[in-house]
Amino acid sequence: MTAAEPLLVATDLRKTYGRTPALDGAELTVRAGEVVAVMGPSGSGKSTLLHCLAGIVTPDSGEVRYRGRQLSAMSDGERSALRRTDFGFVFQFGQLVPELTCLENVAMPMRLAGRRRKDAEALAATWLDRLEVADIAGQRPGEVSGGQGQRVAVARALVGDPRVVFADEPTGALDSLNGERVMRLLTEAAHDTGAAVVLVTHEPRVAAYSDREIVVRDGKSRDMERVS
Amino acid sequence: MSIGHTLLGLLESGPRHGYDLKRAFDERFGHDRPLAYGQVYSTMARLLKNGLVEVDGIEPGGGPERKRYAITDAGVTDVEQWLAQPEKPEPYLQTTLYAKVVLALLTGRPAADLLDTQRAEHLRLMRELTRRKSGGDLTDQLICDHALFHLEADLRWLELTAARLDQLAAEVTR
Numbered sequence: 001m002t003a004a005e006p007l008l009v010a011t012d013l014r015k016t017y018g019r020t021p022a023l024d025g026a027e028l029t030v031r032a033g034e035v036v037a038v039m040g041p042s043g044s045g046k047s048t049l050l051h052c053l054a055g056i057v058t059p060d061s062g063e064v065r066y067r068g069r070q071l072s073a074m075s076d077g078e079r080s081a082l083r084r085t086d087f088g089f090v091f092q093f094g095q096l097v098p099e100l101t102c103l104e105n106v107a108m109p110m111r112l113a114g115r116r117r118k119d120a121e122a123l124a125a126t127w128l129d130r131l132e133v134a135d136i137a138g139q140r141p142g143e144v145s146g147g148q149g150q151r152v153a154v155a156r157a158l159v160g161d162p163r164v165v166f167a168d169e170p171t172g173a174l175d176s177l178n179g180e181r182v183m184r185l186l187t188e189a190a191h192d193t194g195a196a197v198v199l200v201t202h203e204p205r206v207a208a209y210s211d212r213e214i215v216v217r218d219g220k221s222r223d224m225e226r227v228s
Numbered sequence: 229m230s231i232g233h234t235l236l237g238l239l240e241s242g243p244r245h246g247y248d249l250k251r252a253f254d255e256r257f258g259h260d261r262p263l264a265y266g267q268v269y270s271t272m273a274r275l276l277k278n279g280l281v282e283v284d285g286i287e288p289g290g291g292p293e294r295k296r297y298a299i300t301d302a303g304v305t306d307v308e309q310w311l312a313q314p315e316k317p318e319p320y321l322q323t324t325l326y327a328k329v330v331l332a333l334l335t336g337r338p339a340a341d342l343l344d345t346q347r348a349e350h351l352r353l354m355r356e357l358t359r360r361k362s363g364g365d366l367t368d369q370l371i372c373d374h375a376l377f378h379l380e381a382d383l384r385w386l387e388l389t390a391a392r393l394d395q396l397a398a399e400v401t402r
Contacts, residue, residue, distance in 0.1 A: 204384070205377075207354075
């Protein structure tokens with residue numbers, strides 16, 4: 001697979017919750033190594049689009065292909081395995097296990113994948129260092145600041161060397177300075193590892209860390225590279 | 229930016245030649261627009277005439293004489309007053325963008341496309357500034373942040389206007 005070849009391709013996605021349409025023909029292509037910002041007003045369907053791309057939500061119609069394979073044709077087990085091995089996730093908050101230390105949280109995806117504790121924690125420690133939070137490795141999420149917690153979450157998303165990182169409002173609960181630090185570290189780490197990032201945000205300054213932008217309005221997507 | 233006040237402020241730390249002043253200005257404030265020599269010398273001539281600086285010494289050389297300028301007490305007072313005076317906030321009430329949107333609606337052109345084209349252009353510049361900020365020092369970061377916050381405000385206005393376009397169309401074409 002070359003760098004220019006699409007990793008993820010979503011075509012004509014439609015999804016309705018009850019009688020409320022969330023997606024109405026949305027499309028998106030993500031290539032290896034690029035950071036794509038998905039923007040749009042609240043309720044426009046951008047989070048639903050991200051969930052469809054990640055195989056968390058199945059669209060009513062349309063398809064999502066990951067490296068040529070249609071997600072909806074996979075079994076639940078295959079999709080779960082894909083999310084564990086190829087995808088990483090960063091959410092606004094609430095993603096770290098409160099009973100575990102920050103180091104154990106970052107090591108967890110590798111422990112679930114069967115890695116030995118010592119190896120998993122050694123790798124987790126290098127990622128905490130990379131995200132500039134090595135000093136809080138032994139603390140629990142409730143004992144660290146919001147900005148530190150998000151950097152731990154980014155470390156956890158990247159520790160398994162994913163091909164795609166899905167970030168849904170990753171800086172939504174942070175002040176400007178901490179938000180920027182999270183974005184700088186996330187995009188730098190993704191560029192270094194070659195991971196693509198699908199970044200849902202309503203903040204233009206966060207979207208400015210992307211390589212290109214998709215705007216979702218009323219469930220329809222618009223590729224902003226094509227407007228001018 | 230008031231060039232005169234900025235040069236005066238730079239002189240407070242000690243006398244300098246015109247060339248040194250220009251270099252100090254460019255290093256700190258002239259990232260995109262370095263000062264022209266002519267502008268430095270005409271500004272210093274004005275400050276001299278107004279008694280805000282004085283000639284501290286003249287060095288003869290092969291070319292033109294090099295004057296060294298020093299700030300006067302009146303100059304220090306002037307800088308102090310300038311720093312204490314808040315800048316007038318500019319509300320940008322009559323923007324070109326607003327005029328373009330209204331004219332597009334009045335003439336039946338696609339106003340939504342106009343807003344999206346502008347949005348893409350704004351985000352392009354925001355990306356450029358974000359990249360520049362990432363590789364820059366604290367001075368670069370602060371200057372880029374100032375520009376980024378203003379561009380973000382514009383971009384939010386573009387979003388809001390896009391969301392209210394039907395309403396605006398009904399009003400302007402009534």
